[in-house]
Amino acid sequence: MITRWTALDVWIFFILLIASTSGRPQKQPRHIGPPTNNECEEYINRTQPRILTHPPKGDFYGREQEIIFPDTIADRIDVPSRINVPKCSGALPYCEESETYPYSHIKRILQQNHMLKSVFGQDESPPSITNRLGDEDEKFVCHSIKQTIFPRVGENKNNKLKFIINQGENDEDGFVQGIQVEICKNPDGDCDIPGGSALGDEYIMTCKQKYVYRRLLTLDQKGEAIPDSFKMPSACCCAYKQNFDFLTRFGKGMTPAPKKSNNVKH
Template sequence: MVAPLCTIQLWIILVVLQNESSARPQDGNTGSKTIEFLNETRLRILTNPPKKDLLDNDQEIIFPDDPELVNPVSRIDVFSKCSEDFPLCENAEAYPYNHLKTVLQQNLVYKDLFGADEVPEVANRIGEEDDVFVCRSITRTIFPKMGQNKNNKWKFIINQGDEDGFVQGVRIEICRNLDGECDFPGYLPEGYKTSCRQKYVYRRLLSVNNDGNPIPDTFKIPSACCCAYKQNLDFLSRFGKQFTPATKRKNKK
């Protein structure tokens, strides 16, 4: 009776080992797997996504309502052709041209907001042709695609080009000799020095908000070059007193 009992126990062990072997997955693929165990079908869910799906997860910003969603628009963090010393930029590498073209075509009401400032001809400018300014300047019209708003934040400015008709031309005047001495035809009073300073105005232009939609914003525009003067502290410190025009006239008497 002992031998048949051992045979039965051995047979049971073999059956258990065979079932455990069939329950193991046969490949290394991830996802959902179906296994059989003692004639029962169970579904095992592998929670870790495939590594390829993790690598292909795109984190770039995409503007809403984009018909193709194939050209994601990145944040404004590329200034290779822009200078932080100048508040406007005509060349913006990340400018969302295709997205804005679609948005503007769907909202033609914005059409009346576009146009370009005109620079007056020399013959029509105020003053005589032989007038000389103590601070020389350059006047021209530009079409910026990026600029610093009144809060010193860089924002896109809508300028699609003449072909689309959505342009915003801005007349600017910039100093030729910024922070240089003014061109006075003579000598300055002792104790004073001059410099050419850039002046600015604030102007509303059609910009782009964080959702990719047109919205007005206020931008800093170079408008004039003016001469400023102040007392030369280095000169005054050497003589130990302050000179003013009134003091000089009093001494002459």
């Protein structure tokens, strides 16, 4: 038996075929070329770690994400979140070199604030007047060294070590603070007096290092530039004190003088 298709049957078949294929999802053509803004944003959000101070344990889907805290970011860009200053190796309260000196961080601070450069410079020595006064033959009883230093670590009034801004020698980085100091060659040693002390053995004479506080630009705990006072050697002086050991030995065989009575006789 042969089925005959009428024009109406063929028309109904094509309508049903079109209706069945139109409901299927169409495959989108692949994008060729530079990524769009939405694609870049999606890529950044998927790959770049988030910066959170109170991070959750996971994201919306329960997946763990890398957390970067502000302190670790500060270390990456050389901003000292906690200023750890090393101790100086010598006996003096300063040192001119430090392996942990934050050079790059200080350079950025100085470049951002050009007004700070006006406070920098170094001390100048007064002209020598020995020839004019005729005292070139004078000698000091305590020998010392006079020099200009550029400290990078120093001890402030609170006996706390801090970084001192001192770096560069040209116009770009030239932020130096030069301090003239006088340092004893033989601290706590005997004074160099020809013929011995005129005070005799009853006194001890020694060379003592003297200090002053100098105002210098430094870094606070936040890494910002602030002024502070630092202890610097200023002079070497000869000091004397009584020799109690000598007085004790000298007074052993002597009878002490009688004490005066405070009683009043009527």
